[in-house]
């Protein structure tokens with residue numbers, strides 16, 4: 053087997069070549085790239101591969117060979133000052149561009165030292181720095197003029213944060229726009245263009261010389277963090293001038309009267325501003341309005357307006373600002389002091405209004421409070437509903453949480469205080485000592501079926517401890533729809549013969565629709581009352597209420613309890629409500645105008661006299 057060797061020769065060493073020649077800004081650097089050559093005619097690095105009679109031409113259509121050997125480089129572009137540039141003898145200084153280049157014919161560039169402009173570093177102030185050509189820039193912070201070409205190397209750490217040059221604004225110059233550059237003196241006086249502190253401080257190297265007693269008056273001048281570059285006192289003509297650079301001084305708008313607070317407002321100075329608040333006793337935004345109100349804030353109450361502007365406290369609170377709790381669970385005022393509850397409201401009761409009153413339910417000590425029982429008027433007295441749940445303790449033959457339904461065998465709609473009536477039964481026995489109603493509108497239906505009964509008999513015999521109470525029956529005239537005749541409503545005092553053959557009962561009244569009802573009330577004195585009715589035509593019927601006048605605490609004047617245990621009208625009175633007087637004025641008996649008929653309780657007048665008490669003369673008739 054034969055090994056094959058390859059000889060390593062110079063041909064394999066490839067010279068460095070990047071090819072983007074335009075990036076090289078001087079001759080020596082340009083020639084490090086083997087594909088580039090330096091054009092002395094216009095100080096440019098161009099490609100060797102192209103025709104130099106095209107790529108390296110002067111303004112006169114003359115052209116030069118490219119410089120290809122480093123030793124042939126004139127190095128003009130390395131000079132950064134006019135003096136060093138022209139003293140080389142080979143280079144000229146373009147004042148306009150501040151650039152050094154190979155000497156060419158027909159040029160207005162400087163070729164001797166005396167043609168050079170004043171070097172930037174020798175220019176003492178901003179105006180002269182920018183006045184002459186030569187690409188000088190003025191650093192405000194250090195108050196120095198220097199060549200733009202050294203700016204980035206000398207101030208690379210930002211010491212000169214703001215600088216001015218002739219081509220201001222710089223962006224416009226690079227755009228080749230035709231904006232005329234501002235005059236150098238205007239630029240150099242940039243601080244004084246500002247008339248107030250905040251604008252002044254928005255420009256770097258400017259600060260605010262101001263009057264210590266009124267920082268609004270002042271002057272924007274050049275300076276730095278520590279000092280102004282001019283004497284503030286001299287500039288303002290004041291002895292107590294101050295310098296602000298980092299931050300504008302606060303103005304005491306309140307003290308200087310520069311605020312716009314309302315006359316009834318208090319001005320408070322703040323850093324950089326001020327605020328307005330209406331004085332105590334006034335309310336509003338503090339600037340456009342401050343209207344009179346209570347001096348105190350009414351914590352638990354409302355401010356009453358004119359004329360007193362005093363707090364009106366919510367129930368249960370007191371004090372000038374209604375901040376003190378009466379200790380009455382918010383159910384009472386306490387004009388005599390804390391814990392002395394004047395009058396418990398909201399259905400509450402107790403020394404501190406801590407309980408719910410009878411007839412209400414809930415919890416007086418919580419926000420829910422007490423609520424009136426809702427029993428449609430049928431709750432048991434003083435215990436109408438459950439003190440916690442509000443479920444009603446119903447009477448009057450009603451049932452339901454709110455006594456809103458009639459019990460079985462009763463007819464009616466008991467809501468809103470209306471009655472439940474005992475239904476029509478063939479033998480209805482009612483012995484409740486508390487009065488109730490009877491009605492033929494709903495009839496008993498036997499559980500084993502068949503038609504509802506059409507004949508009703510109610511025997512009312514209240515169960516009382518002793519005696520025979522008076523029973524009053526009152527027809528409900530709006531529900532009376534009974535044809536007069538056989539089927540009228542018959543009311544008996546006692547048991548009628550159809551029930552008890554041996555009874556001595558008396559028919560007290562007969563009710564039917566056509567007959568006008570002189571009285572709709574029947575009274576029983578035997579302690580037992582019977583009502584009989586047989587429905588004639590379908591749809592006919594009636595309802596009635598009865599009440600028992602018992603000798604108990606409800607027997608009040610004009611009634612009284614008599615020796616038989618009946619609650620009767622007091623002497624001399626008759627009627628359903630004892631509203632009629634028996635033989636009024638004794639029928640004017642003393643003047644022989646009439647006498648009393650004691651059986652009927654009415655006067656029988658003498659001839660020529662009339663009226664309930666026989667005191668109206670008929671002689672004139």
Ligand SMILES: [Ca+2]
Pocket residue numbers: 302303304305321322323324325326
């Ligand atoms: Ca202020």
